[in-house]
Amino acid sequence: MVKEDLEERAYRSIIRMILEHCFKPGDYLLETELAAQLELSRTPVRQALGRLVAEGFLEKRRKKGCVIPVPTPEDAQQVFFARQAIESQTAAAAALHATDEDIATLQTFLQQQDEAYRSCNKEAYSLANEEFHLGIARASRNAYLQRYCQHVFWRSNLYIFFFDAFYLQNKNTRQIHFTPQEHNQIIEAIVHRNPQEAEAAVKQHIQHSYDLLFTPWNT
Structure with a gap:
């Protein structure tokens, strides 16, 4: 090997x-x-x-x-704020620069994620989610956005892996998870070459993820 x-x-x-x-x-x-x-x-x-x-x-x-860093509310706010700022601009750039091949690849990752969710395969779900988000970064054709997107995405996984209901559940207690639907909205905006919609869809997706994870911390 x-x-x-x-x-x-x-x-x-x-x-x-x-x-x-x-x-x-x-x-x-x-x-x-x-x-x-x-x-x-x-x-x-x-x-x-x-x-x-x-x-x-x-x-x-x-x-x-x-x-493994100990999560804190302050760090979580900073990480997800940074993700919103970076990934929304990355998606807007992808809406302008993504090729048909890029879009087909993103759709494949979305299908893989949906299949992994239905089978409660956490490892496959995590990999498909990573490939989807970083695939958008690659489609932006901006090496700097890609680099910072990757870093902040992985830092946010510290919280997602330990607090997201999907990663905490088992097959008998599966809860409703909205990520695949929200990812589809992002793809649709990229397909229609609409950077404003792509930016807004990513901001909404990341805000929703943050709210689901950390509402107890903020109440």
Whole structure:
């Protein structure tokens, strides 16, 4: 197996463990323990952890290693405000620059997300959601928007993975989830080449996500 495949395997495995709540905020992810659990050498695990730090999902503590940050209301407000600002402009740019191939790819991700939701496959749902949002960023044809969109998206996943009802539920307690419908509204705006509608749809989607996650904190 090539080096990149081992790193990707470690990366996806760590995300899967987080989705399954093997870790909680404040826990340290130790390189040696993860390598043993995943039956990998320390190098791809170290690279995967570094990638998660760079993406904003983990924090690096001197002489201690990588830790899952403890969520706070203040940080949540800043993260989702930043997502609204960055992703809304990204979607507006995508409405102007996306190719037909870009749009078809986004529609494929949306279909995959819907299928994952119906089967309560959290890992597949998370991956399709990531590909959808970052796919819009790629379609913007703006490398800077793409870079910052990726960083703030992953930081927001700290909250989504631990507070979103979909990731906390099991197949017998599935709740109504509106993300696929809202994603479809974003695609429609991009299809119609309407940057104002795309911007508004993304703002509404991220605000709705924030409200669902954090209303108890704000009351």
